[in-house]
Amino acid sequence: xxxxxxxxxxxxxxxxxxxxxxxxxxxxxxxxxxxxxxxxxxxxxxxxxxxxxxxxxxxxxxxxxxxxxxxxxxxxxxxxxxxxxxxxxxxxxxxxxxxxxxxxxxxxxxxxxxxxxxxxxxxxxxxxxxxxxxxxxxxxxxxxxxxxxxxxxxxxxxxxxxxxxxxxxxxxxxxxxxxxxxxxxxxxxxxxxxxxxxxxxxxxxxxxxxxxxxxxxxxxxxxxxxxxxxxxxxxxxxxx
Numbered sequence: 001x002x003x004x005x006x007x008x009x010x011x012x013x014x015x016x017x018x019x020x021x022x023x024x025x026x027x028x029x030x031x032x033x034x035x036x037x038x039x040x041x042x043x044x045x046x047x048x049x050x051x052x053x054x055x056x057x058x059x060x061x062x063x064x065x066x067x068x069x070x071x072x073x074x075x076x077x078x079x080x081x082x083x084x085x086x087x088x089x090x091x092x093x094x095x096x097x098x099x100x101x102x103x104x105x106x107x108x109x110x111x112x113x114x115x116x117x118x119x120x121x122x123x124x125x126x127x128x129x130x131x132x133x134x135x136x137x138x139x140x141x142x143x144x145x146x147x148x149x150x151x152x153x154x155x156x157x158x159x160x161x162x163x164x165x166x167x168x169x170x171x172x173x174x175x176x177x178x179x180x181x182x183x184x185x186x187x188x189x190x191x192x193x194x195x196x197x198x199x200x201x202x203x204x205x206x207x208x209x210x211x212x213x214x215x216x217x218x219x220x221x222x223x224x225x226x227x228x229x230x231x232x233x234x235x236x237x238x239x240x
Contacts, residue, residue, distance in 0.1 A: 004033040006040075011048035012177050013041050020056025025064035026074065026099050035077050042084050048188070049087040049180040052107060054094070062098025062121070065227050071131060071211045074099070078135050079203050081106035082196050085189040087180055091173065092116045092166075102132025104165060105139055106199075108192060112157045113170040119154045125226030126236070130214040134207060138199045139164045 003019045015037050017024040041047045081088050090107035096118045104110050122129045129149055137145060144163035148155060160166035217223055229236035
């Protein structure tokens with residue numbers, strides 16, 4: 001079964017995360033398929049820009065706890081989105097959680113519907129948004145990042161725009177795509193290099209340390225309890 005589908009319209013390729021049964025969780029298979037699809041887009045001169053969309057009610061629920069990708073593979077996917085020589089536009093028409101926000105952070109632009117909501121829930125299962133900090137912390141307003149990293153609260157699209165996660169509302173998508181269609185391939189690629197340079201610096205400086213920290217957290221007793229509680233739909237033992 002294909003977990004990432006592709007469709008093309010006037011130079012825009014839409015890649016759709018299509019695993020709604022598990023809320024488009026970032027499994028090893030989905031990450032591999034998305035990486036392959038992005039690589040194909042990067043090499044295709046007919047592709048002016050990429051839209052990253054989703055089927056079902058959730059853009060992505062984050063890491064698939066039953067079949068997670070290798071953390072280095074996930075870091076490579078995030079970097080691939082940042083380095084792709086085509087603009088990548090994330091589109092959220094529903095929920096986005098945890099690692100899904102890291103994917104959105106890697107996108108150049110993010111458009112969301114009015115009913116979209118977001119949460120960084122890692123602390124609630126005994127881990128932290130370590131690897132996805134590579135794409136999120138260079139872009140998010142600092143106080144907002146601290147609040148939502150620590151509390152795991154849900155927040156809506158207005159707050160997501162204010163803090164720098166979301167670029168625009170859904171009704172602006174067509175205009176954004178038309179604007180991208182007017183850009184030259186070279187002009188878009190070189191403009192993207194300018195606005196992603198600081199994000200790529202974080203990959204060079206911090207990626208290895210954050211992968212190691214993430215692996216250590218996921219192997220801990222607290223994380224095992226948190227993930228077990230999540231899968232069993234109960235509160236972990238530390239909740240008051």
